[in-house]
Every structure is written in structure tokens, then in C-alpha cells.
Amino acid sequence: MLQGNVWTLSQSQVGAEKPGAHDSLRRAAAARFQSARFRARIKQFASSLVGRTTSLLHLDSVLGQARRHGAHHAGVHSVPIRAIRGSEGRCDDFDADFRPLKTHNKARWIDLAAAWQRGVVLPPVELIRVGDVYFVRDGHHRISVAQAFDQEHIDAEVTVWDVRAPSPISPS
Numbered sequence: 128m129l130q131g132n133v134w135t136l137s138q139s140q141v142g143a144e145k146p147g148a149h150d151s152l153r154r155a156a157a158a159r160f161q162s163a164r165f166r167a168r169i170k171q172f173a174s175s176l177v178g179r180t181t182s183l184l185h186l187d188s189v190l191g192q193a194r195r196h197g198a199h200h201a202g203v204h205s206v207p208i209r210a211i212r213g214s215e216g217r218c219d220d221f222d223a224d225f226r227p228l229k230t231h232n233k234a235r236w237i238d239l240a241a242a243w244q245r246g247v248v249l250p251p252v253e254l255i256r257v258g259d260v261y262f263v264r265d266g267h268h269r270i271s272v273a274q275a276f277d278q279e280h281i282d283a284e285v286t287v288w289d290v291r292a293p294s295p296i297s298p299s
Contacts, residue, residue, distance in 0.1 A: 149241070149245075152241040152245060153237060153241045155240075155241075156238075156240035157233075159275050159276075160237055160240065160275075162275075163226040163227055163271070164226065164228070167221075167224070170226075182218055182219075182222065183213050183214045183218040183221060183222070183223050183225075183263075184213030184262070185213060185216075186213055186216075186255065186257070186262045189213060189257070189260075189262075193291060194290070194291060195290055196289045196290065198287060199289075200284075200285075200287075201286065201287050203251050203282055203285070204282070205281070205283075206254060206261055206282075206283045207279060207280055208225070208270060208273060208279060208280065209279075210259065210260065210261050211254065211261040211262075211263060211270060211281075212260050212261065212262070213261075213262040213263070215255065215262055217263070217267050221267055221270075221271055225267070225270045225271040225274045226271065226275070232268065232271075235268050236272065239268050239269060239272045240275065240276075243273075243276065249269055251281075251282040251284050252266025252270055252281060252282070252284070253266055253283065254266075254285050254286070255286050255287075256286070257288050258290075261283070261285070264286075266283070
């Protein structure tokens with residue numbers, strides 16, 4: 128799944144592993160989870176001291192009074208992880224850099240990280256694009272794992288929303 132700095136769908140699954148390799152990968156994945164969670168907590172603390180937020184943008188709050196005037200499927204694209212700035216509904220589980228904030232994510236995160244290390248091909252994440260910003264519909268853990276392994280892009284099924292602000296003059 129690693130091709131340059133891009134997490135792709137094009138590589139096949141890795142063959143047989145050596146005995147004990149799975150346990151070693153899980154330990155390494157668990158250590159990476161702890162490191163990512165620790166970095167998230169440090170950044171949260173530092174940001175709170177200067178009055179900044181480290182939260183993902185929530186799709187509904189970004190839209191505000193705007194209305195969706197249509198949507199279309201844009202297909203599978205390689206999306207820069209740094210362009211994924213929000214979520215449709217899991218803003219409290221990950222920070223803006225997709226580092227895990229909660230321990231209830233740990234088992235799923237470790238499973239995905241160990242699979243990624245074995246070369247298992249994971250399905251693309253599902254994103255909503257509004258303007259130039261992407262919001263996660265499905266795949267928060269996959270994005271978090273990809274980011275933790277220093278990937279710059281991830282494959283995503285993208286749906287583009289056409290959003291327009293409400294008219295300043297309301298009809299009578």
C-alpha cells in the first residue's frame with residue numbers, strides 16, 4: 128500500500144508472515160498509537176494556553192446557514208491528507224491532524240495500523256469536498272493511521288457538495 132508517500136489501493140496483500148510477526152506488528156502499532164495520542168494531548172494543552180483550537184472542523188458548523196444545492200460523485204482521487212480538515216460527525220475523536228484523542232479508538236486503530244504494516248489493501252476513505260476543504264464521512268481511523276505513518280496522500284471516494292450562502296434578502 129505504500130508507493131512513494133502515497134497510500135494506494137494498487138498493491139496486493141502480502142503473503143505468509145513469520146511466526147510472531149503479527150504480535151510484533153501489533154506492539155509497534157500500539158506504540159505508534161500511544162505516541163500519536165500523546166502528541167495530540169501535548170498539542171491540545173499548548174494550544175489551550177494561547178487560545179487556539181486543535182479540533183477538526185464540523186461540517187454542519189462550517190456550513191452554518193448555507194444550503195446544499197446539489198452534489199455529485201467525483202470518483203476516487205488521491206487526496207492530500209493536509210486538505211482533510213473536518214468531519215461529518217467524529218470531531219471529538221481526532222484532532223485536526225487526525226491524531227487520536229480517545230482511548231476507545233485504540234483497538235480499531237491498532238488493528239488498522241498492523242494491517243497497514245502487513246501490506247493489507249484497505250478501501251478508500253469517503254470524503255465530502257466543500258470548496259477546497261475535505262470532510263470525512265467514513266475512514267477517520269484509516270486517515271489517522273496513514274498520517275501516523277507520514278503519508279501525504281490517501282485514496283478517497285469524493286463527493287462534491289455545491290454549497291451556496293442564503294440570499295441576504297428573503298422572499299416575502
